Amino acid sequence: MSFTTTGNLSPSISDQAAPSAAKLNFNAFAGIKKSIKVTPEEIKLLSQYIYTISGIHIEPSKAYLLETRLGKLLEKENCQSYSEFYYKAKSDASKMLEKQIVDAITTNETLFFRDANPFELLKYKIIPEVVDKRSASALPGMPIPIRIWSAACSTGQEIFSIAIVLKELLSPLSRYNIKLIGSDISDAAIKQASYGTYNKFEIERGLPRDRLLRYFSALGENWKINDELRSMATFRKFNLMGSFNGIGKFDIVFCRNVAIYFKLEDRIKVFEKIADSLENDGYLVIGATESLTGVCPRFIPKRHLKSIFYQLK
């Protein structure tokens, strides 16, 4: 390596003045633009609209939620106010903006094996019982059918966690006819769930390294679920506020941490419909901090180890 004759710096390092902003490809100190605020009337308008399209109930006090979640979208649409934004969304025949609003407003907080307990419950109690019952009634030689629904599956981590439990518990999978259905109201979430691909932050949450390496393959900086597990699941957009016609009956339903966003009267309707979609001896699992008391009298809670599940009375 040759040295420069001026100064004592190696030619591989220079102390020149910071290059122009164009060369620095980050804007850590981007100017703070004045953000558009939402007025009380606009909160009412938007809350009502969001309720109509998704059933999500936003309290009037949660103005900050609207600004945080919808602010960027509003800017992208070049709107000068939330009223303008609202009318633009309502008048859009393609419903593209409506879909983007739903994507933005839904809380996509999810992780693999969330709470851990329900998955232990699946492994040690629910799946063994379902397998026993279904194999008793299955035609000899035919694969044993198991239908599981993750209502509000978000970006798919819950469904794939269930798939992993099934794979580890039931081998060979060919002896079973497993149908995992994941549904969510957000198009963007369903899209990502369908890809089965997660970035390094998402993959780190809830997945121990041995499971990561066994069931996922690296795709650049991302990780993609293996084909075998991916093929166990189908994803579709579904609004829990709408009709459940055609969704069929399930052996197991996971409906975790979504009902908390609904008004009580809507929660009652949703769980009533879920009760109709469950096999008579089926199992319902809800969020760790949720309760069906005063919501759906058709269900009875049962405890197993550290978890609670529900069955029809």
Next chain:
Amino acid sequence: MQALKILVVDDDQVTRSLLKKRLSKLDYEIETADSGVEAIRIISHQYFDVVLTDLMMPGGVDGIAVLETAKENNIKTEVILITAHGSIDNAIMAMKKGATDYLQKPINLDELILRLSKIQNLKHLIKNASDLRVAMDVTEQASGETIQNLEITVAELEERITSMRSILNRQEIAPEKRIGMALAC
């Protein structure tokens, strides 16, 4: 905020000492390796927040190999590659393999320092988010237990009340007897 732990990998001794001297002044914890082989050895038993490595190095183990080893050892390690002026293609290939960033020679120290500062801020934010999540999980677990206990208790009470009600409504039994039976529920 804990200082970043950085491994500087370069076969050029002057580069290594200069970077070590300048970055240590900023309170970063610096270690150096004079080859890809040594880097891999060090990485295998120590965690680094950042690995700053030359792309082209003699000895059979180049920057890409160092990058791959670092990522395998810990997904959280950020790798910055130092590339020869003009070899953008190599740099882009490295980015695709998971490198966080690349810098072209001659290294502009101000630029490097700004990049490291950005990484430090990012890690700080990630730690905050992670701490919040832990707190949330703890709260969720605790309230989950409480709610589950209440859920089971309420279900049992509802059952008892239903039984008591049906007994008290049984007209064919004498009222005093009904009360006794209901209380036995």
